[in-house]
Amino acid sequence: AQSVAQPEDQVNVAEGNPLTVKCTYSVSGNPYLFWYVQYPNRGLQFLLKYITGDNLVKGSYGFEAEFNKSQTSFHLKKPSALVSDSALYFCAVRDGGFQKLVFGTGTRLLVSP
Amino acid sequence: EAGVVQSPRYKIIEKKQPVAFWCNPISGHNTLYWYLQNLGQGPELLIRYENEEAVDDSQLPKDRFSAERLKGVDSTLKIQPAELGDSAVYLCASSLQGLGAYNEQFFGPGTRLTVL
Numbered sequence: 001a002q003s004v005a006q007p008e009d010q011v012n013v014a015e016g017n018p019l020t021v022k023c024t025y026s027v028s029g030n031p032y033l034f035w036y037v038q039y040p041n042r043g044l045q046f047l048l049k050y051i052t053g054d055n056l057v058k059g060s061y062g063f064e065a066e067f068n069k070s071q072t073s074f075h076l077k078k079p080s081a082l083v084s085d086s087a088l089y090f091c092a093v094r095d096g097g098f099q100k101l102v103f104g105t106g107t108r109l110l111v112s113p
Numbered sequence: 114e115a116g117v118v119q120s121p122r123y124k125i126i127e128k129k130q131p132v133a134f135w136c137n138p139i140s141g142h143n144t145l146y147w148y149l150q151n152l153g154q155g156p157e158l159l160i161r162y163e164n165e166e167a168v169d170d171s172q173l174p175k176d177r178f179s180a181e182r183l184k185g186v187d188s189t190l191k192i193q194p195a196e197l198g199d200s201a202v203y204l205c206a207s208s209l210q211g212l213g214a215y216n217e218q219f220f221g222p223g224t225r226l227t228v229l
Contacts, residue, residue, distance in 0.1 A: 034217065043117070043206075043220035043221050043222045043223050044156070044206075100158045100161055100169060101158070101218065105154055106153070106154070
């Protein structure tokens with residue numbers, strides 16, 4: 001079965017510094033990977049996806065993610081963090097031939113002023 | 114473009130009572146999903162519809178949960194009777210899927226259910 005792991009429950013970073021939120025995956029076949037962000041009392045918002053092509057994927061709000069097949073990782077990055085980036089971030093993988101997403105447990109990002 | 118609409122946003126009920134959640138997907142989206150999100154966890158799929166057809170309901174506890182998507186647009190998820198462990202956020206999502214394509218899912222704000 002497909003799965004993703006987010007090894008950090010929380011990531012703390014100062015505003016203006018680069019941020020990385022980690023995700024590793026386990027799939028059979030080609031991975032379809034996604035990042036979503038969830039703000040308090042709101043649904044998940046799509047940030048970016050990797051289907052095929054360039055290993056560096058650019059998404060919304062200045063976020064990008066790097067797909068690394070040899071390390072089975074899909075880390076989310078941003079060059080300069082904003083306080084407003086503080087939220088819960090979920091990595092997800094498509095489950096095989098099924099059109100459903102399998103989510104990680106989430107990483108809380110806290111950006112301090 | 115309007116997003117996925119869910120109602121109610123919050124619901125508090127006593128155990129053994131019935132409850133229903135409603136979802137209106139993004140216009141034109143043929144695929145609709147219901148997810149369950151427990152506190153501190155990622156969402157887990159309950160059921161997926163392609164148009165009117167439930168194509169994946171393997172994770173839906175069918176003894177107490179039911180869902181329908183009449184006319185392939187709006188959907189309702191029902192729990193009867195509710196149990197304490199059903200307290201969670203119920204998320205609805207929609208997407209436009211086609212042969213060979215996989216497009217992202219768009220999520221509604223969710224319904225937070227509290228069972229007392």
